[in-house]
Amino acid sequence: MSLWSHELRLFLRQPLAAPLLALLLLLASASVWAGLAEITRQHAAIDRILPQQAADEAAVAAWATREGDAGNVAYYTHYATWDRPSPLAFAALGQRDVAPFVLRIRALALEGQINESEAYNAELALPGRFDWAFVLTYLAPLFIIVLLHDLVSSEREGGRLLLLTVMARSETALWVRRVVLRVGLVILTLVLPLAVGGLLSGAGQPILGMAGLAAAYAVFWALVCVAVGRFRLASVTSAATLAAVWLIMTLVLPGLALLAINAAVPVRQGVELTLAQREAVHAGWDKPKEATLAAFFREEPAWRDTAPMRSGFHWKWYYAFQHLGDLSVAEQVRAYRAGLERRNALSGRIGLLLPPVGLQMVLHRLAETDLVAQLTYQDRIRRYHRELRHFFYPFLFREQPFGPADFARAPRWRDSADTPRPPRPGA
Amino acid sequence: MMIESDPDHPLDPVIDLSGLTLRRGPRTVLADLSLQVGPGEIYALLGGNGAGKSTTLAVLLGFLAPDSGVARVAGVDPAVAPDQARRQIAYLPESVALYDQLTAHENIAYFMALAGSEPGPDIIDAALDAAGLQSEARTRRVGGYSKGMRQKVAIAMAVLREVPVLLLDEPTSGLDPRATADFNALLGRLKARGTAILMVTHDLLGAADCADRIGFLAGGRIVEEVRPAEGIDVMALHHRYGEVAAA
Numbered sequence: 001m002s003l004w005s006h007e008l009r010l011f012l013r014q015p016l017a018a019p020l021l022a023l024l025l026l027l028a029s030a031s032v033w034a035g036l037a038e039i040t041r042q043h044a045a046i047d048r049i050l051p052q053q054a055a056d057e058a059a060v061a062a063w064a065t066r067e068g069d070a071g072n073v074a075y076y077t078h079y080a081t082w083d084r085p086s087p088l089a090f091a092a093l094g095q096r097d098v099a100p101f102v103l104r105i106r107a108l109a110l111e112g113q114i115n116e117s118e119a120y121n122a123e124l125a126l127p128g129r130f131d132w133a134f135v136l137t138y139l140a141p142l143f144i145i146v147l148l149h150d151l152v153s154s155e156r157e158g159g160r161l162l163l164l165t166v167m168a169r170s171e172t173a174l175w176v177r178r179v180v181l182r183v184g185l186v187i188l189t190l191v192l193p194l195a196v197g198g199l200l201s202g203a204g205q206p207i208l209g210m211a212g213l214a215a216a217y218a219v220f221w222a223l224v225c226v227a228v229g230r231f232r233l234a235s236v237t238s239a240a241t242l243a244a245v246w247l248i249m250t251l252v253l254p255g256l257a258l259l260a261i262n263a264a265v266p267v268r269q270g271v272e273l274t275l276a277q278r279e280a281v282h283a284g285w286d287k288p289k290e291a292t293l294a295a296f297f298r299e300e301p302a303w304r305d306t307a308p309m310r311s312g313f314h315w316k317w318y319y320a321f322q323h324l325g326d327l328s329v330a331e332q333v334r335a336y337r338a339g340l341e342r343r344n345a346l347s348g349r350i351g352l353l354l355p356p357v358g359l360q361m362v363l364h365r366l367a368e369t370d371l372v373a374q375l376t377y378q379d380r381i382r383r384y385h386r387e388l389r390h391f392f393y394p395f396l397f398r399e400q401p402f403g404p405a406d407f408a409r410a411p412r413w414r415d416s417a418d419t420p421r422p423p424r425p426g427a
Numbered sequence: 428m429m430i431e432s433d434p435d436h437p438l439d440p441v442i443d444l445s446g447l448t449l450r451r452g453p454r455t456v457l458a459d460l461s462l463q464v465g466p467g468e469i470y471a472l473l474g475g476n477g478a479g480k481s482t483t484l485a486v487l488l489g490f491l492a493p494d495s496g497v498a499r500v501a502g503v504d505p506a507v508a509p510d511q512a513r514r515q516i517a518y519l520p521e522s523v524a525l526y527d528q529l530t531a532h533e534n535i536a537y538f539m540a541l542a543g544s545e546p547g548p549d550i551i552d553a554a555l556d557a558a559g560l561q562s563e564a565r566t567r568r569v570g571g572y573s574k575g576m577r578q579k580v581a582i583a584m585a586v587l588r589e590v591p592v593l594l595l596d597e598p599t600s601g602l603d604p605r606a607t608a609d610f611n612a613l614l615g616r617l618k619a620r621g622t623a624i625l626m627v628t629h630d631l632l633g634a635a636d637c638a639d640r641i642g643f644l645a646g647g648r649i650v651e652e653v654r655p656a657e658g659i660d661v662m663a664l665h666h667r668y669g670e671v672a673a674a
Contacts, residue, residue: 001536001540001545002540003540003541006536006537006540009529009533009537010526010528010529010537013526013528013529014528015528158524159520159522159524160524160525160526162488162518162520163518163520163523163524163538163581164538164541165488165490165513166488166513166516166518167513167518167538167539167541167542167584168541168542169510169514169541169542169543170510171510174541
């Protein structure tokens, strides 16, 4: 029987060891299950869009094309966009629990459509989802602390330290073996459910990155425990000290850092953009049509030769001031985005100092559920919206009739080339 | 092989303390202490509280380094190479604490594995026989053991170590008279095996029963040494011990 087997038996016979590991395994498994359920729900929601979209379009086409007016069609037709979760998203849901992953847009002013859906229940968003990243970042350190806080002090208090020291061929090897065993079991307990989740979601090799991060994070907390242990504190004092370190590193300092970042990089809320854009669009009704169209043609010179406007309403004027509404807030949109990216970058720097922050950022990047992924989705929506506008512009500015057959030629939102398929049935 | 120690012509000492001085703040705990124990010899170190008995053991185990003088265990200086020195030592602490969640067998197997040895169940049983632990207790977890039973498990471990030096700290304090007699007999067998045994004790009668030499420690130095084999008046010895301890 090897020394490792002896240590394992000794460890597992401790009254709290096996129940603690079982509890951690249960929490990690539950978090993976919850993550998979959420991702399956999101895939299912996306999958439900296509037939509903077809039915919606058929209904609009039935009456909106009767007069052959593309303006009517563009106004009443909603085009579906979606952002499928990555195979690793189940482990770290990140922004996906608050940011929309489905957005039906029209060829009207876009920024309001993107940003008006930003509102969410702040109280629900504050704790975040119960996912594997949460278990790893916040709960796993507590388990490591419980298992390691009295590594040496329990032997000292139990009167065995002297005998252990005298008997061990290498005292250092003894403690290293015990730390490695405990941390190894914690890592195994965390990674096993992750691996099962990865298999079910088809995550493949990238899951190894997350497993590696879990191992590195567990080792970090083990080193913190060892460092505190070097002060030769009593077990109770050691536990209290480590609990304080956990509180400060995972909650207090990240919270303060968030406040500091928000103060250092003020960012206007998305809803303000929506409001500003709406006001610009509504003001378009009162502006001279010639001035509106002249401004539009400076941006879209290809339609400059359109027939002159008659008095009264015309869709081309309407879509011109819709687009000008977007352009009027373009600078604010750039500033908003730059602010978000600046905050993200600062969070990344803080993550270098605060492992819990850094860990979450890397996990969300690996899972493609972070701000970058959210902004990428928005960029794809903007490109798609531009395609839609340019699909309708010939009908509007050249006043071509729009028939039912034209519906089929409208640009369609596509899964990006690297977009994963839904999890396997039963996941 | 039986080794008979010859007090007049000692073999090279296995435990060798030469001019050890150790201070703790203003207090001198060991003052030029010199002591040699040869192979197959039992040396009992007696002294009152604070005489320096435990400190002497701590120096031999490498937990304390002397301010001056040299300690050697089987030729190894514990202050320089504590791990190497400890590999030469079996140690029996005064209060034996084991892992309550393991049986006697499992405790011994674990501690022996730490020491780099893997005795089989039969060998462990033989050692427990020698230590006098009843067989029906061996498969029970030691959480329910009495102090004496724990002591016997530790004695079995010391027997199994098969190292040249055995350090004993009040070894019979938890044992009943019969177990004490058994223990003394066991020491005799270890002595015959060539083990150098240094025993720190308050038990003058026990020491007189099994030790080759008895040293009285006071103020960090040996103030008197007697050889029970030369025939001593135990009552006079007791009286002298009382004087030394009081001093």
